[in-house]
Amino acid sequence: MPGNDSNQRCVTFESEQLQSLLDAVQGRGYEVFGPRVRDNTIVLDRLSSITELPIGAGTDQNNARFRLTSRQDQAFFSYTVGAQSWKRYLHEPTLRLWNAQRDDGGFKVDANQSLPPKQAFVGVRPCELNAILALDRVLLHGVAADSAYRSRREKTLIVAVDCGVAGGTCFCTSMGTGPRASSGYDLALTEIIEGDRHYFVARAETELGAEILEGIPHSVPTEAERTAAENVVASAAAHMGRTVDAANIRDLLVRNPSHSRWDQVATRCMTCGNCTMVCPTCFCTTTTDVTDLAGEHAEHCRLWDSCFTLDYSYIHGGAVRSSAKSRFRQWLTHKFGIWFDQFGQSGCVGCGRCITWCPAGIDVTEELAALREGNPPGNCPPIRKETPRGNA
Amino acid sequence: MAIAAEKSQPPLHGESLAPALYRVHSIRRETHDSFTLDVRPQNALNTPAFAPGQFNMVYAYGCGEVPISISGDPADHRRFVHTIRAVGAATTALCGLKKNGTLGVRGPFGSHWPVDESAGSDVVVVAGGIGLAPLRPALYRLLAERQRYGRIVLLYGVRTPGDILFPRELKQWRAQFDLEVHVTVDRATSDWQGRVGVVTTLIRKATFDPNNTVAMVCGPEVMMRFTLLELLSRGVPADGVFLSMERNMKCGVGLCGHCQYGPTFICKDGPVYPYTRIASTFATREI
Numbered sequence: 001m002p003g004n005d006s007n008q009r010c011v012t013f014e015s016e017q018l019q020s021l022l023d024a025v026q027g028r029g030y031e032v033f034g035p036r037v038r039d040n041t042i043v044l045d046r047l048s049s050i051t052e053l054p055i056g057a058g059t060d061q062n063n064a065r066f067r068l069t070s071r072q073d074q075a076f077f078s079y080t081v082g083a084q085s086w087k088r089y090l091h092e093p094t095l096r097l098w099n100a101q102r103d104d105g106g107f108k109v110d111a112n113q114s115l116p117p118k119q120a121f122v123g124v125r126p127c128e129l130n131a132i133l134a135l136d137r138v139l140l141h142g143v144a145a146d147s148a149y150r151s152r153r154e155k156t157l158i159v160a161v162d163c164g165v166a167g168g169t170c171f172c173t174s175m176g177t178g179p180r181a182s183s184g185y186d187l188a189l190t191e192i193i194e195g196d197r198h199y200f201v202a203r204a205e206t207e208l209g210a211e212i213l214e215g216i217p218h219s220v221p222t223e224a225e226r227t228a229a230e231n232v233v234a235s236a237a238a239h240m241g242r243t244v245d246a247a248n249i250r251d252l253l254v255r256n257p258s259h260s261r262w263d264q265v266a267t268r269c270m271t272c273g274n275c276t277m278v279c280p281t282c283f284c285t286t287t288t289d290v291t292d293l294a295g296e297h298a299e300h301c302r303l304w305d306s307c308f309t310l311d312y313s314y315i316h317g318g319a320v321r322s323s324a325k326s327r328f329r330q331w332l333t334h335k336f337g338i339w340f341d342q343f344g345q346s347g348c349v350g351c352g353r354c355i356t357w358c359p360a361g362i363d364v365t366e367e368l369a370a371l372r373e374g375n376p377p378g379n380c381p382p383i384r385k386e387t388p389r390g391n392a
Numbered sequence: 393m394a395i396a397a398e399k400s401q402p403p404l405h406g407e408s409l410a411p412a413l414y415r416v417h418s419i420r421r422e423t424h425d426s427f428t429l430d431v432r433p434q435n436a437l438n439t440p441a442f443a444p445g446q447f448n449m450v451y452a453y454g455c456g457e458v459p460i461s462i463s464g465d466p467a468d469h470r471r472f473v474h475t476i477r478a479v480g481a482a483t484t485a486l487c488g489l490k491k492n493g494t495l496g497v498r499g500p501f502g503s504h505w506p507v508d509e510s511a512g513s514d515v516v517v518v519a520g521g522i523g524l525a526p527l528r529p530a531l532y533r534l535l536a537e538r539q540r541y542g543r544i545v546l547l548y549g550v551r552t553p554g555d556i557l558f559p560r561e562l563k564q565w566r567a568q569f570d571l572e573v574h575v576t577v578d579r580a581t582s583d584w585q586g587r588v589g590v591v592t593t594l595i596r597k598a599t600f601d602p603n604n605t606v607a608m609v610c611g612p613e614v615m616m617r618f619t620l621l622e623l624l625s626r627g628v629p630a631d632g633v634f635l636s637m638e639r640n641m642k643c644g645v646g647l648c649g650h651c652q653y654g655p656t657f658i659c660k661d662g663p664v665y666p667y668t669r670i671a672s673t674f675a676t677r678e679i
């Protein structure tokens with residue numbers, strides 16, 4: 001939301017002061033997480049010093065391609081997102097929901113009551129910020145709120161960083177989620193490198209964010225600095241690796257369950273589920289129940305799940321979505337289409353992860369474009385004629 | 393930005409997803425693979441109220457939680473009645489419970505049959521196999537206030553005579569002059585004197601006024617598909633047909649994603665839908 005900065009606290013600070021910012025956050029009892037370079041990629045992990053950030057790292061991303069590159073400068077945030085997203089710290093990949101313990105003849109149940117610590121996310125990209133807001137819609141505002149998610153989310157401080165470089169698979173401008181953080185953060189930073197000068201223009205959306213900025217050496221942004229910040233974001237916006245025509249995209253998908261493109265993509269999709277695992281908004285989970293050998297103690301755990309598995313749609317007699325075609329269709333139709341029916345917004349924030357990490361090189365933007373091409377008239381398919389097989 | 397802490401709900405992990413404990417008061421064998429359990433809350437006098445068509449997530453110790461419809465009388469708040477067909481790990485464990493055995497229950501969840509909304513209409517109940525279980529609470533309600541409805545017809549199809557659920561009740565209902573009951577089997581045994589054939593053939597024979605009929609249908613998806621066609625061809629309006637859908641379910645409360653059916657979640661928007669709500673999805677395979 002450009003132009004809403006007037007009622008925000010806005011400051012400039014030099015790059016060395018980023019450590020003071022980190023200290024200020026840590027000093028308030030937050031465990032800090034941020035991007036780091038490890039195993040030739042960008043991961044998210046605990047952060048204690050700004051020297052651990054991916055300094056001077058860039059990324060080269062394309063279908064089924066992710067390479068780290070070295071930049072000529074000391075930029076902290078000129079990489080674009082790695083496979084991991086912040087989802088892992090809010091909606092945990094595995095979580096014990098409760099235990100059951102045998103007691104005379106029956107059993108009793110204990111809910112997992114461990115309280116999560118305060119956590120701060122440093123370096124949340126605008127698309128990722130929107131992914132967190134999308135998860136909030138799903139996990140906090142439905143018929144039931146997910147209490148595990150809520151307890152973590154309530155204690156999360158967000159330091160967003162606008163993008164100055166767009167990745168080869170990015171399309172946030174198409175989805176309206178970036179490259180500038182619009183809302184939902186405590187602090188948002190724009191990183192600027194001009195010759196020898198390396199500084200940040202920062203804005204606070206919350207009291208806490210403003211208080212943190214107040215505590216570090218800063219100045220009031222000059223007109224030139226504000227313009228420089230705008231230019232950084234404009235440059236990213238001008239260099240999106242991908243685009244999607246998002247107009248009426250929900251209707252396009254809902255009307256076309258029988259489009260021949262689904263058969264075509266099914267010949268390439270390996271139903272590995274990578275796309276769902278890296279997607280920052282995929283929220284599906286399954287449960288497992290395990291007992292100890294003696295059967296005295298049972299645990300009911302929740303794990304991330306993927307709509308690409310056969311188990312996902314298994315009901316007595318077999319999987320409902322047994323073909324690769326139906327599973328890819330479910331994923332794409334949900335993410336870009338019926339998410340609107342369910343949660344009033346798109347389920348895709350344009351981060352590009354599913355394109356980068358699909359081993360088959362499948363590109364959602366290309367699939368959507370193909371669905372638009374030769375799009376047959378939008379009537380629902382008629383009920384099929386077939387012979388009854390039996391009563392039950 | 394953090395979200396505001398909610399005072400009313402303390403932030404406990406998975407609190408809302410932990411089941412309440414119930415004890416088996418009695419268990420009765422229905423067929424070779426199905427059992428009806430009468431379960432009572434262990435730490436409360438009454439169960440939560442439920443509406444016909446709703447389900448619970450039922451937990452078998454160490455095996456898992458599965459969606460099971462409530463098959464008892466909604467006017468009875470002392471117990472939940474569940475009729476379960478043993479098809480896998482959790483359902484087999486539940487069917488193997490003994491009197492006083494413990495199980496976990498979360499619920500009730502989901503939408504319900506339009507029992508009140510059907511007042512003044514004929515009601516045609518069509519069940520296939522275990523599908524009679526979620527319809528029985530609706531029948532209890534319909535019969536409890538019999539005078540509010542026009543004709544009431546129950547059409548029930550099963551594989552073999554040995555698969556018929558609730559035989560005693562069916563016999564009693566059959567004897568009632570104000571209720572038309574037809575049962576059909578796919579394969580007859582030598583002692584079977586009733587009809588043979590799919591349930592859809594019964595629809596042609598039943599007496600009801602299609603223009604003023606509400607149909608409540610539950611059974612395997614193919615059975616519901618043909619039942620729907622038959623009802624529509626007899627002239628029942630599309631918005632008079634209600635179907636109960638089934639998908640894999642892990643949470644029952646809209647969080648796990650598994651039960652998605654087109655744009656809906658069966659656990660919260662269903663399981664009972666007016667046909668018009670799901671018409672486009674219903675026609676598509678592998679949705």
Ligand SMILES: Cc1cc2nc3c(=O)[nH]c(=O)nc-3n(C[C@H](O)[C@H](O)[C@H](O)COP(=O)(O)OP(=O)(O)OC[C@H]3O[C@@H](n4cnc5c(N)ncnc54)[C@H](O)[C@@H]3O)c2cc1C
Nearest residue numbers: 315316458459460461475476477480481482483639640641
């Ligand atoms: C709304 C609803 C109401 C139901 N009501 C009844 C009922 O009243 N009586 C009854 O006998 N059955 C009912 N079922 C079906 C019942 O839930 C399944 O038979 C049961 O989940 C099978 O679990 P299992 O562990 O025994 O089988 P397995 O084959 O071992 O199951 C493996 C996993 O697949 C899932 N699964 C398998 N089959 C189904 C299925 N049909 N539906 C949903 N998930 C499935 C389960 O989550 C299970 O954990 C209902 C299903 C739904 C969705």
Ligand code: SF4
Nearest residue numbers: 279348349351352354
């Ligand atoms: S669908 Fe792909 S591009 Fe969209 S949010 Fe998920 S991973 Fe990112």
Ligand code: SF4
Nearest residue numbers: 269270272273275358
């Ligand atoms: S689209 Fe690609 S990443 Fe997703 S399941 Fe198919 S092969 Fe795997």
Ligand code: FES
Nearest residue numbers: 644646648649659
């Ligand atoms: S059963 Fe989990 S979302 Fe419906």
